[in-house]
Amino acid sequence: MPIDQLPERQNFCRPKRLAGMTPNSRSVSGLKRAAAVATAAATAALTFVLAPASHAAAAETSLPLGDAGLEETRSSQTLADGVTLTRIVRGTEPAPADQINTTTRGPWMVNVLTIDPRMTRGHLEATYGPDLAKVEKTTDLVRSSGALAGVNASFFTFTGSAQYPGDPVGLGLFGGKLLSEPTQRSDEVDFVVDANSNRVLMGKLSWSGSVQNRQTEATLPLKFINHPPVVPGACAGLTDQTQCIVPGDVVEFTPEFADATPSGAGVEVVLDQHGCVVRTSTTRGTRLTDGQTSLQATGRDAASLLQVAGQGCVKETSTLVNEQGEELPARKGLFGVNGRYRLTADGQIVVPAGAGSFFERNPRTIAGTTRDGKIVLATIDGRMTSSVGTTMDETAAVADALGMHDAVNLDGGGSTTMSVEGALVNRPSGTTERAVGDALVFMNTRYRDGQG
Numbered sequence: 001m002p003i004d005q006l007p008e009r010q011n012f013c014r015p016k017r018l019a020g021m022t023p024n025s026r027s028v029s030g031l032k033r034a035a036a037v038a039t040a041a042a043t044a045a046l047t048f049v050l051a052p053a054s055h056a057a058a059a060e061t062s063l064p065l066g067d068a069g070l071e072e073t074r075s076s077q078t079l080a081d082g083v084t085l086t087r088i089v090r091g092t093e094p095a096p097a098d099q100i101n102t103t104t105r106g107p108w109m110v111n112v113l114t115i116d117p118r119m120t121r122g123h124l125e126a127t128y129g130p131d132l133a134k135v136e137k138t139t140d141l142v143r144s145s146g147a148l149a150g151v152n153a154s155f156f157t158f159t160g161s162a163q164y165p166g167d168p169v170g171l172g173l174f175g176g177k178l179l180s181e182p183t184q185r186s187d188e189v190d191f192v193v194d195a196n197s198n199r200v201l202m203g204k205l206s207w208s209g210s211v212q213n214r215q216t217e218a219t220l221p222l223k224f225i226n227h228p229p230v231v232p233g234a235c236a237g238l239t240d241q242t243q244c245i246v247p248g249d250v251v252e253f254t255p256e257f258a259d260a261t262p263s264g265a266g267v268e269v270v271l272d273q274h275g276c277v278v279r280t281s282t283t284r285g286t287r288l289t290d291g292q293t294s295l296q297a298t299g300r301d302a303a304s305l306l307q308v309a310g311q312g313c314v315k316e317t318s319t320l321v322n323e324q325g326e327e328l329p330a331r332k333g334l335f336g337v338n339g340r341y342r343l344t345a346d347g348q349i350v351v352p353a354g355a356g357s358f359f360e361r362n363p364r365t366i367a368g369t370t371r372d373g374k375i376v377l378a379t380i381d382g383r384m385t386s387s388v389g390t391t392m393d394e395t396a397a398v399a400d401a402l403g404m405h406d407a408v409n410l411d412g413g414g415s416t417t418m419s420v421e422g423a424l425v426n427r428p429s430g431t432t433e434r435a436v437g438d439a440l441v442f443m444n445t446r447y448r449d450g451q452g
Helices: 037-044 138-144 301-309 392-401
Strands: 072-080 083-090 108-115 123-127 149-152 172-174 177-180 188-194 199-203 206-213 219-221 250-253 264-271 277-284 293-297 314-321 334-340 342-345 364-369 375-380 406-409 418-420 439-443
Touching (some): 123 172, 138 149, 138 418, 149 364, 149 375, 199 364, 199 406, 206 301, 219 301, 293 301, 342 392, 364 392, 375 392, 392 406
Antiparallel strands (some): 072 083, 123 439, 149 439, 172 177, 188 199, 188 334, 264 277, 364 375, 364 406
16 A cells, blocks of 8 residues: 655655555544643653653543544553553444544544553563564564563654665664664654653654764764665766765664665775774675674765775764753663654643644554653554544544643554554554564563663
């Protein structure tokens, strides 16, 4: 099934096609959008405030979906100490197939995983499977990591690259190691969890990186981490990219990316664990061993890379900051995934108005925190007569009703999946479960450095 791109707010930092929403034909007016959106947006997105751990959680309320008075049933089970799974069904009759996008009678199927850091002995982390560039089903990611439960997480390349479909389109932070930089998209919102404490941060991160020759101090900015560089169209016919006069890309690759780095025109410099040059090549594509990294460049930057890092040793810098310019050290135990749009911030609904298929009814995956510090992961099934899905406005209203003081919209559509012990909990919208780039998984053990 073809996948539409998300709405563009500015030029993509990564020119990829995203997994997520296919078109639907519904335009729904906003549900609950607080008057404080403008103020909340200043705090929402951008200040990385740890979820507080002192206020009472919001009382259980009916989901604000469809007509008032619709029958709603809830069933809950305890999966482990401090971990519960709740299934909510609102509406009793299947939707007519031609009214999935317009009905006010539902039904809606919502699954909610709640983790109480004060009661659990486990932790939440993110996993991408054997390597970053591949895709795996959420059920397989839960099973192979030994997790109790999990949901799909980041937006990823999907159909944009047949060779590297799992490459995240945005932040990918795993056990304190940054494997994918946040984009410059204005709608990217990142979800970061410290597995040592289960404390969550939400907001928009930005990144900068560079390499500097230790002897000459010549410096070259990095553009991406683990993302195939593009050969400028004007120089596509040049075998030797050092002869190109058009700017290209400079990218760092790590062994986690794939079996080999991307091949093609350009130059590549392989570095050892100390940042010293192991070998250089005037074409791209090689295998990296543990501890090695490589730098690839195309276009005019190919010559610059050889000049700066073609010999000797280099110092690499990589810095994550929030919008106030405050650095977020990528320490051990930090995991981060990317989402699109903040749903709630400081108890207010802040999702923006929008049009197009992304804002219409779709399956959704949500991650958030309550006022008292619980972590909530939820899926809303959609595009089916048994569960019609939610608009962005409806998704934010559901997050608010579930007590999510702060919440972000993760990848959805055919990607929306929840799994417990490797078994499906929800019903994905496609004929089969979609393979995804990464997942948020709950491990019923204490976090140990190096296990993520």
